[in-house]
Amino acid sequence: MNTIKIDMDVCSGCKTCYDACFVNVFRWNGEDDTPIVAYPEDCVECNKCELSCPVDAIEVIPDFKGIYWPPVV
Amino acid sequence: MATLESLGKIFSTDILIIGGGIAGLSAAIIAKETSPDVDVLVIDKATSGWAGKANKGGGNISYVDPEDGVDEFVKYHVHNLGFFLEDQELLRAYGEESRGNLDRLESWGVHIFRHEDGSPKYIRWTEGLPWRMAVMDQDVTLNMLRYAKKQGTRFIDKVAIVDLLQDGDRVVGGIGFSVIDGTCYIIKANATILANGGQNYLLMRRWNSGRGDGIAAAYRAGAQMRNAEFGNFINWIFVDSRDVCQGAEDVLYNAKGEHITKAIRPVIEADLHSKEVVAWWKEMKAGNGPICANMAENRILNEIVPAFHSDALAVRPIATAFWGRTIGKAMAAATKPGPMQEVIPGFIGEQAPVRVDHRMATTLPGLFAIGDTSYTGSAWAGAVPMPGRMRGTGLGNAVFSGVRGGQAAVKYVSGANPAEVNTDQAEVLKESMFAPQKRRSGIQPPELVRAIQDVMSPVGNSIYMRQNRLEEALSKVLEIKAKLPELWAKDWQYLSACNEVKSMATSAEMFFRASMERKESRGWHIREDYPGMDNNWLKWIIVQNKKGEMLISTEDVPIERYPIKP
Numbered sequence: 001m002n003t004i005k006i007d008m009d010v011c012s013g014c015k016t017c018y019d020a021c022f023v024n025v026f027r028w029n030g031e032d033d034t035p036i037v038a039y040p041e042d043c044v045e046c047n048k049c050e051l052s053c054p055v056d057a058i059e060v061i062p063d064f065k066g067i068y069w070p071p072v073v
Numbered sequence: 074m075a076t077l078e079s080l081g082k083i084f085s086t087d088i089l090i091i092g093g094g095i096a097g098l099s100a101a102i103i104a105k106e107t108s109p110d111v112d113v114l115v116i117d118k119a120t121s122g123w124a125g126k127a128n129k130g131g132g133n134i135s136y137v138d139p140e141d142g143v144d145e146f147v148k149y150h151v152h153n154l155g156f157f158l159e160d161q162e163l164l165r166a167y168g169e170e171s172r173g174n175l176d177r178l179e180s181w182g183v184h185i186f187r188h189e190d191g192s193p194k195y196i197r198w199t200e201g202l203p204w205r206m207a208v209m210d211q212d213v214t215l216n217m218l219r220y221a222k223k224q225g226t227r228f229i230d231k232v233a234i235v236d237l238l239q240d241g242d243r244v245v246g247g248i249g250f251s252v253i254d255g256t257c258y259i260i261k262a263n264a265t266i267l268a269n270g271g272q273n274y275l276l277m278r279r280w281n282s283g284r285g286d287g288i289a290a291a292y293r294a295g296a297q298m299r300n301a302e303f304g305n306f307i308n309w310i311f312v313d314s315r316d317v318c319q320g321a322e323d324v325l326y327n328a329k330g331e332h333i334t335k336a337i338r339p340v341i342e343a344d345l346h347s348k349e350v351v352a353w354w355k356e357m358k359a360g361n362g363p364i365c366a367n368m369a370e371n372r373i374l375n376e377i378v379p380a381f382h383s384d385a386l387a388v389r390p391i392a393t394a395f396w397g398r399t400i401g402k403a404m405a406a407a408t409k410p411g412p413m414q415e416v417i418p419g420f421i422g423e424q425a426p427v428r429v430d431h432r433m434a435t436t437l438p439g440l441f442a443i444g445d446t447s448y449t450g451s452a453w454a455g456a457v458p459m460p461g462r463m464r465g466t467g468l469g470n471a472v473f474s475g476v477r478g479g480q481a482a483v484k485y486v487s488g489a490n491p492a493e494v495n496t497d498q499a500e501v502l503k504e505s506m507f508a509p510q511k512r513r514s515g516i517q518p519p520e521l522v523r524a525i526q527d528v529m530s531p532v533g534n535s536i537y538m539r540q541n542r543l544e545e546a547l548s549k550v551l552e553i554k555a556k557l558p559e560l561w562a563k564d565w566q567y568l569s570a571c572n573e574v575k576s577m578a579t580s581a582e583m584f585f586r587a588s589m590e591r592k593e594s595r596g597w598h599i600r601e602d603y604p605g606m607d608n609n610w611l612k613w614i615i616v617q618n619k620k621g622e623m624l625i626s627t628e629d630v631p632i633e634r635y636p637i638k639p
Contacts, residue, residue, distance in 0.1 A: 024252055045399065
């Protein structure tokens with residue numbers, strides 16, 4: 001499973017990562033305006049959260065070996 | 074007795090657009106341009122503007138320049154890509170409208186890179202092809218979102234529309250739920266536009282968002298499907314990272330060191346073809362695997378792709394960062410050094426079969442389908458899966474169909490009676506939609522997703538087809554289908570996944586049933602048991618739901634009406 005690391009000391013609470021994820025990995029903690037990595041198992045390493053974070057607080061670490069791939073022959 | 078209001082949050086609109094990617098945004102913008110007073114509501118399962126593939130793709134959009142000639146384009150396409158299965162009138166329309174759509178996009182806030190004389194900067198995939206690709210950055214949909222909001226279009230995010238509401242045959246909106254808190258949403262709409270993508274079986278990662286929800290909803294509502302058998306696109310992928318290896322098709326070598334595709338692809342072609350996947354499969358069956366791409370000889374990756382991404386063509390910081398970051402991480406995962414990298418055909422699918430006419434109207438009144446939902450269903454591209462062996466046409470078709478569909482929806486609502494939603498029907502659909510979440514246990518969606526992937530991915534099932542293998546694959550899909558009532562969703566995210574699994578099973582079933590019906594090889598569709606193209610049997614295959622049964626029929630391609638004949 002991919003790992004999505006967020007540096008909460010750097011995060012500005014802008015919610016861009018929450019919007020950017022097309023598979024809805026994130027949920028939002030409205031009390032302190034911070035992202036929750038709720039469904040890392042759904043992450044498909046598009047890296048849009050990492051790339052669009054204006055303060056570089058996110059790192060997506062793909063687990064390529066852990067990707068299930070069905071038979072091809 | 075329940076009232077509609079007791080079932081969920083009710084919204085009313087003139088035009089409901091399901092899906093906020095480039096096609097949905099094109100339709101929304103043109104609808105407001107055509108008639109500013111028309112109310113437009115866009116709903117996306119994720120977030121409009123960030124959704125879809127345009128903000129993760131190559132940023133290349135195909136167009137036919139007057140200098141290339143529309144006649145030449147149509148002729149080339151019919152003879153080399155679509156093999157007489159095109160709706161040639163719509164193909165011609167694509168050729169005629171695609172250049173003007175670049176100007177349209179620009180007027181909507183999208184930056185099209187241009188030369189000083191105002192002509193679009195472009196490249197061709199390879200010399201001699203009668204179309205060009207203009208370039209955009211990956212901020213295309215965010216810019217369109219901004220423009221659409223200024224026009225007054227309304228947006229609701231994080232809501233998955235599962236089913237269509239109907240008054241008789243007429244579609245009068247949709248029903249769905251919030252993936253965040255499970256609130257039921259009921260949308261009354263005078264016209265509904267499906268723009269939520271094709272079917273990719275959750276196989277191709279990183280950029281592919283289509284799960285076929287719109288296709289399945291339209292099928293359940295009784296809309297016809299066309300060209301569902303052309304839902305078997307692949308990309309070559311590295312075994313190490315499952316990332317796409319562009320250009321592998323021209324440089325495939327078996328374990329004996331023999332070049333296995335040189336004879337069938339002596340020159341660089343418009344795009345991938347299923348024929349080299351067949352060559353791969355034969356080598357693997359003969360025990361000559363693994364098959365490697367010789368990266369040192371890969372002209373596409375070493376010359377064409379860098380030229381396309383070059384700053385000399387266009388400075389595109391967002392796309393450059395995206396490709397650099399994603400490919401960089403994938404390349405870092407490579408375990409074997411050197412130019413010979415093992416590759417496999419990575420099934421994607423890209424099924425896009427909702428049947429539409431020239432106005433992008435489906436066979437159900439009030440329902441339109443655009444972009445990746447209806448790419449093959451519109452039939453303009455013929456015997457190819459989306460994106461049609463014509464690079465840049467995913468985006469081009471999204472705008473082409475979005476413009477036509479948006480205009481047609483405006484015209485439709487101007488003469489339509491106000492939508493009436495039947496409470497009983499909404500209640501039944503709501504119950505069915507939430508059923509997996511009401512269970513305490515059952516099958517979790519990933520288990521069935523894998524089971525479907527296991528049937529779709531093998532080349533012998535879905536690319537190099539044969540009757541016995543198709544029958545076996547279909548029977549496996551039907552076994553999976555029988556398990557769908559046992560799906561269990563532990564929360565709203567997984568409830569959405571349950572709906573996606575149902576959509577995948579529907580797509581898989583129609584793919585195999587339609588593929589069995591096409592007893593010939595044509596374009597991308599290759600049958601081991603029917604290797605020839607039969608131009609005496611020039612037909613479209615139609616799939617339709619009749620009271621729960623998937624019916625297959627055929628329809629003659631009106632070739633007598635078209636200029637290019639076999």
